[in-house]
Structure formats: C-alpha cells, structure tokens
Amino acid sequence: MGKMEKTLLLATSRGYCFGVKKALERVEKTLSEFHQNPIIVFNEIVHNRIVVDQLKARGVMFTADLDSIPENAAVIISAHGVGPHVYQRLKEKNCEIIDATCPLVQKVHDKVHYYSNLGYYILYIGKASHEEAIGVIAENPSNITLIESEKDLPHIPRNHDRYIVLNQTTLNMFEVESLYEQIRAALPSVEMPSRNDLCYTTTERQQAVNSIAKQCESVIVIGSANSSNSRKLCEVAQAQGAKAILVDTVDEIDDRWLDGVNRIGVTSGASAPEFLVEGVIDRLVKRGFSVTNVA
Ligand code: SF4
Structure with a gap:
C-alpha cells in the first residue's frame, strides 16, 4: 500500500496586517531619526x-509605566x-510623541466620541486586560460598559435612552456575532x-483558518x-474540530505532535x-509535507 501523502495547507491570508506594518515602519523611522534621546x-x-526582543536588542525600551518615562524622550x-490621559502625561x-495607533483602532476611539455626543450609552465588547480595550474605554469611561461575555449582560445600566454596541477589532468573529445577538435579546431597544x-x-484570517x-x-x-x-x-x-497550537517559533513544535498527522494547516497572527x-x-517540508496554498 502506498504511503499516504502528507499535505500542509498554508493560509495565504496570514501574517503582518497593515496596522502592524505601519507601526513597525514608524519604529524604524524613529530609530533612524533620534540618535540622542532614548526611544521608548x-x-x-x-x-x-x-x-x-529584536527591538530591545537594538536599544528600544518598552514600558507600560508612564512614571518611568523620562522628560523629552521620544x-x-x-x-x-491608548487613552487620552496617556497623551496628556507625555x-x-x-516628550516627542510618535503615534503608531492603527487607524482601524483609532476609528473605534472616534466612534466613542461620536456616539457619546449624540447621547448614546456604549456597550463595548472586548477583553478587560487588553491594551486596545483599555484605551478605547478610557475615552469616556462613565459612558461605557464593557461586555466580555454574556455574564456581563445583567450589568448593563438600564437608565439610558439610547444604546449602541462597539467592539474590539481582533475578537473571534463567531463570538462577536453571537454576543451582538445576545445583547439584542437582552436589550431590544x-x-x-x-x-x-x-x-x-x-x-479574512479567521475565515481562511476556518476553512x-x-x-x-x-x-x-x-x-x-x-x-x-x-x-x-x-x-x-479548534471549533472546527482540529487540534490547534499557538507557537512563537518552530522550536516549540514537538516532533511527537506531528506523528500520525497527514493534513496540517499553518497560519500566523497579524503580528x-x-x-x-x-x-x-521548512521543518514540515523536511518531515515530508508538501505545501498547498489556501486562499
Ligand atoms: S489587527 Fe489590529 S493593528 Fe492589525 S489592522 Fe487590525 S486593528 Fe489594525
């Protein structure tokens, strides 16, 4: 009996998104322009x-602590x-502020102001600990309730006339749709x-990995x-029944994990x-997989 052909289905829709590309270009430009000041x-x-890690090795510093940022830094x-208080403190x-906020994230910040000015109360679907959610909510914290899951629906204040729903840009598309429906059911207005x-x-990337x-x-x-x-x-x-692992590099892939696998999918996150x-x-090709690109 012939050996079963091993196939690697490679998502063509993968890797750096335009927001990440733009942000990294800003870092490169800053590195070439600011030689004296610390770049943070x-x-x-x-x-x-x-x-x-690669940027740290080139002298770029990273911090989430405003107090630790020296005067005049880039x-x-x-x-x-980030929220408005961060710009204010800087x-x-x-400081020289170089703003690499993705325009698609900025759009949600702008929507917070737009809808708040029209008198809407905002229900924002997102994850409390994620920087994007923290920045958006900081635009108008007293006018936003964060919805992480259906458990938060009972906490929606009922004393507002108009409500609108916004969401974090990188969530699971199926879960977001389901939460939108659940919010509609809990709050028909x-x-x-x-x-x-x-x-x-x-x-696009979720649709590709789904198929x-x-x-x-x-x-x-x-x-x-x-x-x-x-x-x-x-x-x-995983929702499609595949075993899925998240790895930073090839070194985290255990050979045993590939034993007996004949069809494997590969994709990568936006960053x-x-x-x-x-x-x-390379590693999978060496293990006998042949690559097929999947749009
Ligand atoms: S993943 Fe984030 S940074 Fe990339 S395009 Fe989408 S919103 Fe922008």
Whole structure:
C-alpha cells in the first residue's frame, strides 16, 4: 500500500496586517531619526515576543509605566492605541510623541466620541486586560460598559435612552456575532451599527483558518500568547474540530505532535513576522509535507 501523502495547507491570508506594518515602519523611522534621546515604546509595539526582543536588542525600551518615562524622550504609541490621559502625561513631560495607533483602532476611539455626543450609552465588547480595550474605554469611561461575555449582560445600566454596541477589532468573529445577538435579546431597544468593528484582516484570517481547519487534523498558528488575533485563530480552528497550537517559533513544535498527522494547516497572527512562518514550513517540508496554498 502506498504511503499516504502528507499535505500542509498554508493560509495565504496570514501574517503582518497593515496596522502592524505601519507601526513597525514608524519604529524604524524613529530609530533612524533620534540618535540622542532614548526611544521608548509605550506598551508592546505589536504583540509578538520575537519582534519585541529584536527591538530591545537594538536599544528600544518598552514600558507600560508612564512614571518611568523620562522628560523629552521620544515615545512611540503602540498599534493598539491608548487613552487620552496617556497623551496628556507625555505632553506634560515634553516628550516627542510618535503615534503608531492603527487607524482601524483609532476609528473605534472616534466612534466613542461620536456616539457619546449624540447621547448614546456604549456597550463595548472586548477583553478587560487588553491594551486596545483599555484605551478605547478610557475615552469616556462613565459612558461605557464593557461586555466580555454574556455574564456581563445583567450589568448593563438600564437608565439610558439610547444604546449602541462597539467592539474590539481582533475578537473571534463567531463570538462577536453571537454576543451582538445576545445583547439584542437582552436589550431590544439597542441600536446596532451597520457593521461590527472587527478589522478586515481579522475577519479574512479567521475565515481562511476556518476553512483550512475543516480539512485538517491539526493547525499550527504562529504568534505570541498575548496576541489576541493569534489566540482567536486557534479558537476558530479548534471549533472546527482540529487540534490547534499557538507557537512563537518552530522550536516549540514537538516532533511527537506531528506523528500520525497527514493534513496540517499553518497560519500566523497579524503580528508574527514571515521568517518565523518560513521556519515552520521548512521543518514540515523536511518531515515530508508538501505545501498547498489556501486562499
Ligand atoms: S489587527 Fe487590525 S486593528 Fe489590529 S493593528 Fe492589525 S489592522 Fe489594525
């Protein structure tokens, strides 16, 4: 009997999104322009351990503590954005602010003001600990309730006339849709925006991994554990019944994990550099997998 052909289904929709590319370009430009002052990134520039480590090795400092930032420093705001108090404090310290907030995250910040000014109370679907959610909520904390899951629905204050729902850009598209429905059921007067705030790269990558996972036994997602969009790629693959693992680099893949696997999917999060994906592909090709690209 012939040996079963081993196939690697590679998501063509993977890796750096435009917000991450733009943020990293801003860092490179800043590195070439500011030779004297310390260069500090507020929060991780993008949620990838390897990228952050490489920048640290080139002298870039990372902090989430405003108090630790010296006067006159060049401070890069990460792709996930920050609330207005951060800009305020940095201005007081006379810092040079280089804003690498993704325009798609900025759009949600702007919507908070737009809807608040129209008298809406905002229900924001997101994760409390994520920098993006922290920054958006900081725009108008007294006018927003965070919805992490259906458990938060009973906490929606009922004393407002108009409600609108917004969401974090990198959530699981299926979960967001389901939460929108649950909010509508709990609060029939709520107004829904014409579309949710998931960014298009998040949606495209989740759709791609969803179709790949249907055809595979296992899926490898290259990305860091603190990357929301990468974790969601794993979740979407698991929901299709595939085994899915999230790895920073090829070294985290255990050979035993590949034993008996004939169809494997590979994708990467929006902040994972392509050389890390190539490392994983090389390893799998050496194990006898042949690559098929999946749109
Ligand atoms: S994942 Fe989407 S919202 Fe986040 S940085 Fe990338 S393009 Fe922007």
